[in-house]
Amino acid sequence: MHRFRYQGEALFVEETDAAGLAERYGTPLYVYSAGTIVDHYERLLSSLRALNPLICYAVKANSNLALLRLLASRGSGFDLVSGGELYRILRAGGDPARSTFAGVGKTAQEIKEALEAGIYSFVVESREELEVIDRVAARLGKRAPVALRVNPDVGARTHAKVKTGVAESKFGISPEEIEGLYRQLPHFSHVSLRGIQFHIGSQIRDVEPFEEAVRRVIPLVEIARDRFGAEFFDIGGGLGIAYEEALQSGDPGWWESKAQWATPAHYAERLLPLLGPLKLRIIVEPGRLLVGNAGILLTRVLYRKNRPQKKFVIVDAGMNDLVRPALYGSFHQIVPVARRSGEWVEADVVGPVCESGDCFAASRRMAPVESGDLLAIFSTGAYGFSMASQYNSRPRPAEVLVDGANHRLIRLRESYEDLVRGEGIDEGEIAPGLSGRADGASGQAGENESLTRDQAGRKEKP
Ligand SMILES: Cc1ncc(COP(=O)(O)O)c(C=O)c1O
Known part of the structure; x- marks a missing residue:
């Protein structure tokens, strides 16, 4: 339940006057309520308590370091989709060993960084990606923990741009392909199958699509558990929030009229009977639910x-x-x-x-x-x-x-000044030696010419 209310005619954020914040810091200004974030986290955790869940907050929803720190301090893990998000959770004191790394286009460099950081599991979105993870892990002398992302082909009543669990979307691997991958897994000597994941989309307000996806994916989960010793089933994020009557939704009474909504309680009530018997660690990856309102x-x-x-x-x-x-x-x-x-x-x-x-x-x-x-x-x-x-x-x-x-x-x-940071007008102004000519010769010869920077700003050879 969020903590934005009118006191008299003035809008308050918890016990803080919103107008005072705008006076002090100017506008536009994003203002977040820590109490609301913690309340949403605790509600989800307690509704799923019987499953001993791991909540991996989806960093993409809001990646401010202070919010990440707040959630990490409550025991949250993280759902990451880039090397930059990994960098953020490390900076915020988040635990990579409680974090998963999804996304259809992880680079070899990002995979290496996550392996070195000790990521709990990659969420693999294609066979080719699995090959790259296997190769990078071999080079590092490690075994990479992976989960396969299933695309269960389940539609959800949400915006087309945030549906991710239908066959036409770029995400995940079809159930048929997963079965093929199960046969080939023994040839990938530097990965171990740690789990199965799905994420069908975002801003989903009814439980049925989640329930249908869980039912469809369970047979694959059971194979992963029984044949490969997989230990978790990650059912993604996607729980919707109130937009139309957002202010009113801070009132507990308002929720009584929304009995069919996928609230944490309703979601848990419908999914617990399906998930409990699997005897696996259950992971959820909420983003919007925790921080949206x-x-x-x-x-x-x-x-x-x-x-x-x-x-x-x-x-x-x-x-x-x-x-x-x-x-x-x-x-x-x-x-x-x-x-x-x-x-x-x-x-x-x-x-x-x-x-x-x-x-x-x-x-x-x-x-x-x-x-x-x-x-x-x-x-x-x-x-x-x-x-x-x-x-x-x-x-x-x-x-x-x-x-x-x-x-x-x-x-x-x-x-x-922030707007032009990293830009330069004159040759060599930004990075000496990184200019070139159309014929491929470098403007300023030197070993720096083949250097790029990784996203953390460190120099590295490509
Ligand atoms: C893999 C994955 N997990 C979790 C989320 C979080 O979704 P939401 O903010 O709707 O909970 C997303 C969002 O796109 C995602 O792609």
């Missing part, structure tokens, strides 16, 4: 524009700060930080970016606002900042984490 984006109204056909409310946050509405047409509830009385209006809430798609809400009935007012865009804790960009050369916003009446800045607002 734990974050808001504060933005200030810059201007209003009234045309006979339409009214516009122009705010200082743009699609570069929060891309979900432009990317998925997604709905976010938008409320005033200080409520004022007056007649409601219908308006488009738009940002300053030079794109017509830079629109947070179209034809939205909303409380009256004036230039200078603050608005809170709800349900932006997941896939908000982590998908933000500098498009239109807009520095990315600051982030604040609230804990009761306390808060702390967990990411500085970017500066103009």
Whole structure:
């Protein structure tokens, strides 16, 4: 249950006044509630307690180090999809031995980094990837723990761009191919099969698709357990959250009318009877569920524009700060930080970016606002900042984490200098020796010319 409430006419984040945060740190500003994140984590954990689950938070939803540290301190593991995310969890004090590494396009370098870090398991998405993992592990003299990601071909009522468990999607391996891989596994001498995984998509609000996927995958899980000694079944993430009535969903009573939703309790109630008898470690990989309703984006109204056909409310946050509405047409509830009385209006809430798609809400009935007012865009804790960009050369916003009446800045607002970091105009300005000519000869000969940098910024030979 989230902890964003009005006290009188003012919006509070836990016991902290939202307007005060905007005054202090400026806007646009992401604000997260630590209590909400912990509450969501604990609810999921306790509903699945009978399975002794490992929760691997999906870092992609929000990868701020402070949030990762908060979840790690509660015992969470992590679901990673890149070397960069591995770097983040190591920086945050997360435990790679409680983390899985998924994603259809892991590079050999990323695989090496994860093996060296002691990853609990790779989640393998193709036979060719398995071959690369086997080779990299052989070179390091290690045996790589792997899980196979099954694509169970289960549809879910969610946005087409976040469905991942249907045969047409790029994710996972078909059940038929998995059976073939089982036959070939003994030839991969540097991998050991540790588990089976699926993840059918995101923002799924009913339990049936999860249940159907579990049923379909169980026969493969049993083979993995009995023939190869696999120890876990990872049922992915994907649990949906409230967007339409996000503010109201902070009220326990509101949930009573949502009896069919895939809440942690309902999800567990339906899956426990299927998963319990397997006697395996169960892993879940929630992202949105833990952090989505734990974050808001504060933005200030810059201007209003009234045309006979339409009214516009122009705010200082743009699609570069929060891309979900432009990317998925997604709905976010938008409320005033200080409520004022007056007649409601219908308006488009738009940002300053030079794109017509830079629109947070179209034809939205909303409380009256004036230039200078603050608005809170709800349900932006997941896939908000982590998908933000500098498009239109807009520095990315600051982030604040609230804990009761306390808060702390967990990411500085970017500066103009941040916008050009790593760019250079003159030859050799950025990396001496890394320039070249069209004929392939290097502008400045030297052994540096064949150097690249890995994502952590260390120099390495390709
Ligand atoms: C492999 C995997 N696990 C977990 C997640 C988290 O999904 P959600 O945030 O919907 O829980 C994703 C999201 O895309 C994913 O790709």
